[in-house]
Amino acid sequence: MTTVLLEPVGGDPTRLGSADLGRSPRQIAWRRFRRDRVGVWSGIVVLFFIVVAAAAPLIAQLYGKDPKTTYGLNQPGLLNDYSFPIGARGGMSSEYWLGLEPGLGRDVFMQLVYGARTSLLIAFAVALITSVVGVLFGIVTGYLGGRVDAVGAWIIDVMLAFPGLLLLIALSVVIEDVFVGEEEDASTPLRFFTVILLFSIFGWVFQARLIRGQVLSLREREFVDAARMSGAGTWRIVRRELLPNLWSPILVTFSMAVPATITGEAALSFLGVGIVEPIPDWGRMVNHGAQVYLADPTYMLIPGGALLVMVLAFNLLGDAVRDALDSKGLR
Amino acid sequence: MTGLTRPRVALLLSAALLLTACGDDKKDDSAAAGSTKAPSEAGQIVYHYGTDDTAQGPAAPIPGAVTGGTVRVYNVVDFGHLDPARIYSNYEQAVALLMTRTLTTYKQSGSDVNLVGDLATNTGVTSDGGKTWTYTLRNGVTWEDGSPITSADVKYGIERTFDKTYVEGPTYLQSWFANSQDFRKYYPGPYGGKSLDAIRTPDARTVVLKFSKPQPDVPFALAMPAGAAVKASKDTRAKYDVDPFSSGPYKVESHKVDKSLTLVRNTNWKPESDPIRHAYVDRWEFAFGELPLATNQRLIAANGDDQAGMTSLDQVSPEVLQQVVSTPDLLSRTISGYTPFSTYYAINTKRITDLRVRKALMYAFPRQQVRQILGGPDTGDFATTIGSPTLVGHETSDLFQVPPAGDVEKAKALLAEAGVPNQKVVYAYGNLPRGEQVAVAVVAGLERAGFTVVKKPVNAKTFSEDVSDPDNSYDLYGGGWGADWPTGATVYPPLFDGRKIGRGSFNTSFLNDPAINKEMDQISRIQDPAEAGKRWAALDRKILAMVPVIPDLYDKNRQLYGPKIGGAVQDNVLGIISLTGIFVKQ
Numbered sequence: 001m002t003t004v005l006l007e008p009v010g011g012d013p014t015r016l017g018s019a020d021l022g023r024s025p026r027q028i029a030w031r032r033f034r035r036d037r038v039g040v041w042s043g044i045v046v047l048f049f050i051v052v053a054a055a056a057p058l059i060a061q062l063y064g065k066d067p068k069t070t071y072g073l074n075q076p077g078l079l080n081d082y083s084f085p086i087g088a089r090g091g092m093s094s095e096y097w098l099g100l101e102p103g104l105g106r107d108v109f110m111q112l113v114y115g116a117r118t119s120l121l122i123a124f125a126v127a128l129i130t131s132v133v134g135v136l137f138g139i140v141t142g143y144l145g146g147r148v149d150a151v152g153a154w155i156i157d158v159m160l161a162f163p164g165l166l167l168l169i170a171l172s173v174v175i176e177d178v179f180v181g182e183e184e185d186a187s188t189p190l191r192f193f194t195v196i197l198l199f200s201i202f203g204w205v206f207q208a209r210l211i212r213g214q215v216l217s218l219r220e221r222e223f224v225d226a227a228r229m230s231g232a233g234t235w236r237i238v239r240r241e242l243l244p245n246l247w248s249p250i251l252v253t254f255s256m257a258v259p260a261t262i263t264g265e266a267a268l269s270f271l272g273v274g275i276v277e278p279i280p281d282w283g284r285m286v287n288h289g290a291q292v293y294l295a296d297p298t299y300m301l302i303p304g305g306a307l308l309v310m311v312l313a314f315n316l317l318g319d320a321v322r323d324a325l326d327s328k329g330l331r
Numbered sequence: 332m333t334g335l336t337r338p339r340v341a342l343l344l345s346a347a348l349l350l351t352a353c354g355d356d357k358k359d360d361s362a363a364a365g366s367t368k369a370p371s372e373a374g375q376i377v378y379h380y381g382t383d384d385t386a387q388g389p390a391a392p393i394p395g396a397v398t399g400g401t402v403r404v405y406n407v408v409d410f411g412h413l414d415p416a417r418i419y420s421n422y423e424q425a426v427a428l429l430m431t432r433t434l435t436t437y438k439q440s441g442s443d444v445n446l447v448g449d450l451a452t453n454t455g456v457t458s459d460g461g462k463t464w465t466y467t468l469r470n471g472v473t474w475e476d477g478s479p480i481t482s483a484d485v486k487y488g489i490e491r492t493f494d495k496t497y498v499e500g501p502t503y504l505q506s507w508f509a510n511s512q513d514f515r516k517y518y519p520g521p522y523g524g525k526s527l528d529a530i531r532t533p534d535a536r537t538v539v540l541k542f543s544k545p546q547p548d549v550p551f552a553l554a555m556p557a558g559a560a561v562k563a564s565k566d567t568r569a570k571y572d573v574d575p576f577s578s579g580p581y582k583v584e585s586h587k588v589d590k591s592l593t594l595v596r597n598t599n600w601k602p603e604s605d606p607i608r609h610a611y612v613d614r615w616e617f618a619f620g621e622l623p624l625a626t627n628q629r630l631i632a633a634n635g636d637d638q639a640g641m642t643s644l645d646q647v648s649p650e651v652l653q654q655v656v657s658t659p660d661l662l663s664r665t666i667s668g669y670t671p672f673s674t675y676y677a678i679n680t681k682r683i684t685d686l687r688v689r690k691a692l693m694y695a696f697p698r699q700q701v702r703q704i705l706g707g708p709d710t711g712d713f714a715t716t717i718g719s720p721t722l723v724g725h726e727t728s729d730l731f732q733v734p735p736a737g738d739v740e741k742a743k744a745l746l747a748e749a750g751v752p753n754q755k756v757v758y759a760y761g762n763l764p765r766g767e768q769v770a771v772a773v774v775a776g777l778e779r780a781g782f783t784v785v786k787k788p789v790n791a792k793t794f795s796e797d798v799s800d801p802d803n804s805y806d807l808y809g810g811g812w813g814a815d816w817p818t819g820a821t822v823y824p825p826l827f828d829g830r831k832i833g834r835g836s837f838n839t840s841f842l843n844d845p846a847i848n849k850e851m852d853q854i855s856r857i858q859d860p861a862e863a864g865k866r867w868a869a870l871d872r873k874i875l876a877m878v879p880v881i882p883d884l885y886d887k888n889r890q891l892y893g894p895k896i897g898g899a900v901q902d903n904v905l906g907i908i909s910l911t912g913i914f915v916k917q
């Protein structure tokens with residue numbers, strides 16, 4: 001990457017300390033981030049979740065269980081007559097670390113680990129797609145201006161007017177009906193595809209609106225004028241002049257889109273659409289937990305707590321990234 | 332419709348009438364235990380069924396009952412029908428008792444259930460062995476406008492059930508009159524101006540029904556809402572289904588379909604004319620649409636108006652079952668008991684044609700795991716026959732000795748023998764959370780034996796119709812059936828008569844075996860209930876040997892009500908809470 005000190009990338013020059021002199025903006029941001037304790041810790045937590053999700057099959061192998069087997073139903077003595085775990089705290093034991101799921105008797109720890117996979121896979125995919133689409137749309141409309149921008153702004157307004165969650169619920173059923181044959185299961189990839197697609201369709205506008213605003217102000221700046229007058233083409237201006245100044249808002253919106261999608265997806269499965277059985281999912285676990293919380297509070301607290309920690313960590317990390325980049329436009 | 336509270340959606344389609352034609356027929360547990368295997372761990376409560384031709388109004392008061400108050404009833408779905416010609420399911424029949432009087436009905440006290448005259452003075456008089464049945468109407472039976480209920484109204488009510496627009500109700504009377512299933516050819520209903528000659532009304536209080544063959548079960552068929560009177564001038568046809576003209580103690584004040592129903596007193600109903608209805612409550616407010624778990628949590632909390640709240644449909648949800656059963660205060664606020672229903676999983680015999688594969692399905696099916704999800708032993712006892720032990724002449728038998736958790740090795744062996752170790756099976760279920768949970772267990776269970784299982788969620792509202800379509804593309808789906816009255820004639824022909832197959836029918840396994848069809852015709856004509864009972868029991872084994880269904884459970888019912896509700900008992904005929912004796916405690 002280039003180190004273009006003269007260009008006012010992101011930062012506010014007045015806040016540069018003496019130690020920052022002679023460093024690239026990235027180095028400056030990194031230094032700021034490292035000084036932010038909360039940010040570092042939330043980063044570690046986020047990293048932990050990512051590692052756990054990525055290594056889920058490995059963990060399953062070491063742990064000796066899988067998320068599908070209904071242990072409680074297969075082995076007598078684990079669930080009582082009403083299908084609640086017999087042991088204390090939801091049936092926690094050295095055999096089943098976080099206990100058993102009431103009803104089906106699956107291993108909660110495995111459900112949680114594989115559920116993290118579901119959440120993170122969807123969240124990152126959606127954040128990536130919405131960021132790419134949003135950035136492209138924002139740059140095109142913002143930079144070209146005029147009629148293109150008017151139409152773009154109009155599209156954004158229309159998209160924002162859609163009742164997203166309602167359409168998500170309605171469309172997820174439709175999509176499955178269209179793609180799944182009479183005698184076929186809705187395959188796992190299709191279910192993920194459906195959810196990712198639906199969240200992306202409604203998610204990109206927020207990024208697009210933000211980027212468009214940024215581009216609108218950036219393109220009037222002197223360095224862009226200078227580039228244009230020295231004969232740079234549109235593509236070069238976008239790539240070399242605009243994009244470097246957009247990285248911080250992109251990063252920040254990305255880091256905010258991840259937790260937003262995690263909660264959104266959990267809400268969707270809480271409502272009974274989205275990712276369905278037998279794919280482990282935290283939102284569905286919370287939903288089920290809320291139904292049985294009187295008899296088995298542990299089962300609600302575990303996925304609820306995990307969801308809380310993960311979303312909080314992502315949000316704090318997003319905050320820390322924003323602070324480190326100190327992008328004025330986002331403050 | 333109880334499908335919304337349990338996974339077996341199609342289930343409670345039929346009415347469940349437990350009476351026997353033979354008054355002294357008494358079953359007891361020792362007899363059951365004496366045969367091959369007792370049907371249940373807990374042992375069934377034994378009810379005594381008979382007829383009582385001396386019953387008079389008013390009904391004997393319930394100790395401690397007081398008049399007045401408003402009861403709030405929360406049901407997950409609205410009553411599909413209130414028009415007596417269209418009612419069939421048990422929870423519709425239970426509410427119909429409040430508004431619609433039939434020629435005969437059931438009177439229950441403790442474990443005694445008797446058929447009694449309702450509009451009629453007795454359960455019917457026959458002089459020629461069941462070909463002609465004569466009924467005399469009671470004094471003082473009136474419509475909600477004060478006009479007397481006449482024999483013409485009774486005749487018109489039965490005539491209406493022939494009309495082609497009313498297809499939902501039972502068809503016993505119609506096919507007996509016509510001597511054929513195709514009874515609309517025999518008589519098209521009253522709307523074309525034709526009258527049914529087989530029903531005569533010599534005077535305003537006498538009804539005579541004439542059949543060409545002896546029909547000993549007529550008094551029982553008339554206890555179903557299809558035997559209700561309808562006043563011709565008040566027949567609003569399609570609208571009658573949401574707002575019927577009342578002959579009972581309550582009438583409809585307002586009915587917002589799928590939302591609410593309010594019943595108020597019918598001041599023209601006279602208690603002296605009615606042997607079974609108490610009518611203590613001033614006002615019934617039904618609300619529809621709340622999920623069973625939410626309703627149960629509402630009744631557990633019992634705040635404010637919910638103290639006098641109840642549900643006439645929802646079961647205690649598995650999520651709160653342990654809490655309800657282990658809390659004395661809550662347990663005392665439930666009714667429970669066996670119902671006439673038995674549940675099963677139907678195998679589509681048009682698609683799974685190999686008997687060995689059907690057997691393998693039966694051996695692999697994880698009944699115990701599924702029951703555990705639904706609430707464990709409280710849900711019912713594992714069934715080993717198609718018919719429920721409440722049937723007259725029921726014989727305990729266990730043809731295949733399938734362990735509740737399944738026998739995976741046996742299933743594998745059968746599949747290997749059939750040459751299809753990875754047989755594909757499409758399992759269809761209602762797309763509700765509970766159905767989804769059960770599906771997980773079913774898939775896991777069948778996959779143990781090597782089956783390749785495809786889960787197919789189906790719209791819960793249309794589930795029963797979809798699986799009754801002979802061209803459906805599913806292999807396995809749940810169902811349940813309760814006898815309309817406790818003879819095999821109201822169980823086996825609806826479920827296994829191959830000539831009835833078609834969308835909307837209950838023969839969802841599509842079994843069509845000419846020998847079986849013929850034998851059912853023969854047994855239906857047997858006059859002696861004990862002899863017929865024996866033959867039905869033998870037929871049960873014969874049908875089960877072909878494995879068109881996997882017997883699941885002998886159903887139990889448990890329903891919760893608010894602390895201010897009094898007089899709550901299970902209607903043992905319908906297998907659901909009875910509304911006729913409910914009162915509000917002061």
